[in-house]
Amino acid sequence: MSKNTPAPKGFIVTTPIAPTVPASALQDGDAFALPEAPDNHLIAQGIKPHPDLTSRLIISARGIPAPFTIHSDEPLQPLRMLRTFELTCQLCNRTVSQDLDLVTHGTPQTWVCNLCS
Numbered sequence: 671m672s673k674n675t676p677a678p679k680g681f682i683v684t685t686p687i688a689p690t691v692p693a694s695a696l697q698d699g700d701a702f703a704l705p706e707a708p709d710n711h712l713i714a715q716g717i718k719p720h721p722d723l724t725s726r727l728i729i730s731a732r733g734i735p736a737p738f739t740i741h742s743d744e745p746l747q748p749l750r751m752l753r754t755f756e757l758t759c760q761l762c763n764r765t766v767s768q769d770l771d772l773v774t775h776g777t778p779q780t781w782v783c784n785l786c787s
């Protein structure tokens with residue numbers, strides 16, 4: 671478990687992320703690798719729709735010299751995808767805002783807070 675993204679206290683049920691995600695799921699700051707170069711870890715630093723080609727994205731990333739064009743359905747290997755979720759306790763309806771790494775923690779489905787669990 672990453673020190674930077676502690677799981678919320680209490681009990682959380684998550685769905686693990688797939689081994690690959692479509693390029694359209696990337697956001698700035700996400701770490702990922704291209705399937706053909708899994709050891710080359712890249713960090714997205716700018717994702718734009720292609721001005722001329724629909725369903726293509728132009729991705730700038732730390733780790734490569736120039737932006738590349740990719741189909742939005744193209745599978746990428748996710749390495750780190752931090753997202754903020756609003757979690758609501760199933761028992762007391764308390765809500766917390768929680769940063770989770772989809773790769774480490776998965777996508778939250780159900781949460782019971784530390785007071786209820």
Ligand SMILES: [Zn+2]
Nearest residue numbers: 759762783786
């Ligand atoms: Zn609760």
